[in-house]
Amino acid sequence: MAQPEMADQEFDVVIVGAGVAGIAAAVTLAQRGLKVAMLESRSILGGRARSWVDGVTRDPIHIGPHVVVTEYPNFFRLLEQLGTRDKIVWQPWRHFLTWVKGRQDFDIKTLPLPAPASWAPASVNDPFVTWADKHSTVPAAVHCLSLTEEQLMALDDESGIDFLRRLGVTEDYIQHFWGFLCHSILNVSVEEVSAAAMVRWFRRMVGRSSMEMGFADCGLGELLTPSKALLESLGAVVLTSTEVSGFLHSAGGERCEGVVLDTGVKMRARLGVVSTLPPPTLLPLLPKQWLDRHASIRDLEQLKPCKYLSVYIWFDRKVTEGKQMWARVYHKDDLNCEFYDFSEIYTGKDVRGVLWKDRPSFVGSNIIDAGRVGDMSDEELVQGTLRELSERFPLVEEAKVLHSMVNRVPMAIHRPVVGTEKLRPDQASPVP
Ligand SMILES: Cc1cc2nc3c(=O)[nH]c(=O)nc-3n(C[C@H](O)[C@H](O)[C@H](O)COP(=O)(O)OP(=O)(O)OC[C@H]3O[C@@H](n4cnc5c(N)ncnc54)[C@H](O)[C@@H]3O)c2cc1C
Missing domain, CATH: 3.50.50.60 (FAD/NAD(P)-binding domain)
Structure with missing residues (x-):
């Protein structure tokens, strides 16, 4: 008040x-x-x-x-003015993301080549799909990169999945790559997403030689x-x-x-x-x-809100093998998308003077588009998150949970479903 x-x-x-x-x-x-x-x-x-x-x-x-991500120049200029620009921790350069399926990891890295060739090895080396699947997406990728802005906006009335099927991408590759892109970044399923929003993000990503990801080194x-x-x-x-x-x-x-x-x-x-x-x-x-x-x-x-559930778990020991951040390969029935071990991210010391890197794992994760998961209690969400974590990190099963919490977030971003891309204002206004 x-x-x-x-x-x-x-x-x-x-x-x-x-x-x-x-x-x-x-x-x-x-x-x-x-x-x-x-x-x-x-x-x-x-x-x-x-x-x-x-x-x-x-x-x-x-x-x-x-x-x-490095594509936020206005945000970084704001942080410079606020004197907090150096409170961003970057992942090792050209390491985009670690993808996890069961016990298997795949590090998505870019090569120092012009875009989009810099991303090609990551796509070629992806161990989670067949050659036929990878091959099927090449014409779609080339098509996306060759569209004019007008042609892109004309896709706003089509769903991502219809667009990709029309271009001959296999169902497995649609769910594996495009499904992940839509869920993790656009926060809706490939079935619901506006093809225009999906293509815009794809172009933004692979149109650059690399896209680096970082995290706040503080709250x-x-x-x-x-x-x-x-x-x-x-x-x-x-x-x-x-x-x-x-x-x-x-x-x-x-x-x-x-x-x-x-x-x-x-x-x-x-x-x-x-x-x-x-x-x-x-x-x-x-x-x-x-x-x-x-x-x-x-x-x-x-423009409807996309809900998030963010789960935080404090362990009594290190459990994540030194990883800062990783994401599960996409499956529509999973709870969590991506995970962060803040004991590996934060530099310096915590409020008690203990070096973060010497602290036990303190893991946060995001359950994206949380309307999907129905009415789960905090305890169920924590148990489900522990289950997903332990699929990759067996140490989780032996570790003790010291503390946990769940944030229920009514809106992270709007849901960019079919027909909504035309409602977005121009995103490119500079902060001088
Ligand atoms: C869990 C989560 C994860 C996210 N992950 C990422 C990510 O990884 N990368 C990324 O780029 N973005 C991410 N986002 C999105 C990003 O945080 C938002 O896009 C951004 O913070 C929005 O900022 P804003 O200033 O536009 O809106 P807001 O932050 O919503 O600002 C609006 C403000 O208005 C205030 N307000 C509301 N009603 C009133 C009122 N009646 N009177 C006065 N004030 C009012 C609100 O309290 C709020 O402070 C995430 C968001 C969430 C919630």
Whole structure:
């Protein structure tokens, strides 16, 4: 709840939400000399990239384990401004991902060659599919890379699986490679995904000689925490525990003139309001006449949330053979997609002064598109995760679980199903 005694105020720009997008917007605008207010309903910054300290272990807990990739230039520029750019730990260069099936590993690596040739050895050496399967995807891959933006967008009304079948990819390869890509990155099944979204991601990945993955070397939110001090030093107002309950509009209804808080206080914006709320949160707050008048706003209703379950398990010993991160090959009935051992990721020491690398395994994992798994208790989710972990790491069966927790996340990203790619705003806006 915002402070009830607060009076109405006026700013150049009011920013709603203090996740990555809100913070990036606030810093950019405040640095341009505008009088900015950033309003956040939670008590902490970070939104869907927030973190906190676990009450039992005092270890940092992310809302769910995250990776960052070298294709996030705007994000890294923001971290530079916040002084946290060096709090990213990178995997060994050109090691993209370790894929795990049963006890078998396959390290997906790129070679120092121009794209897409750099990815070819990884595809050729993949031990989990036949040569016929691999061969079947070559025409589809070439086709994806040769599409114009217009041709790509025309695929938005087709599902990923229909597109791949049309191009002759075998069912096994569709599930193995494309199914994994859709589930792990786009967070929906290849049956549901918009072929346009799928092809866009494929091109983004193999269109670069390599794509490196890294992790926060601290709680995710700690990457963003310095934004409050930076913004305040620039004259901006940062209000947490401050819930926006509606948008103010001009008499004719066309212009957004500010926001109203749940306390009734009005925050007026001379130049405009930047909302960074995800569609399911934003839409109920908008004036009905905006929804009636603007199809582009109404259409956001089609962007449904993808739920996550993030499981954290603390063991009494090392169990993951020194691995930082790995993913199971895709199977629709699996719980978890990818796993992280934070004792192998974090550098330096924990809050008790123990070197992270000397700590027992502390494993986090993501159950993606969690609507799939129905109504499971925390205990069932932890047991299921232990079962999946032990399929690869036998030591898990002997190890004792010291502590565990499950985060239930209502939305990680929107579900990019058929017909939704056209609703995405341009992703390429630079942060100067
Ligand atoms: C478990 C999980 C795993 C993920 N993994 C990855 C990954 O590996 N790589 C990756 O790139 N991305 C990942 N994502 C997605 C990424 O975290 C999000 O895309 C990103 O954080 C969204 O930032 P945002 O600022 O756009 O939105 P948000 O972070 O949602 O910001 C909106 C803010 O508005 C606030 N708010 C809501 N309602 C109100 C209101 N009425 N008034 C005021 N404030 C309000 C919210 O509290 C929030 O802080 C993951 C997300 C989750 C949850």
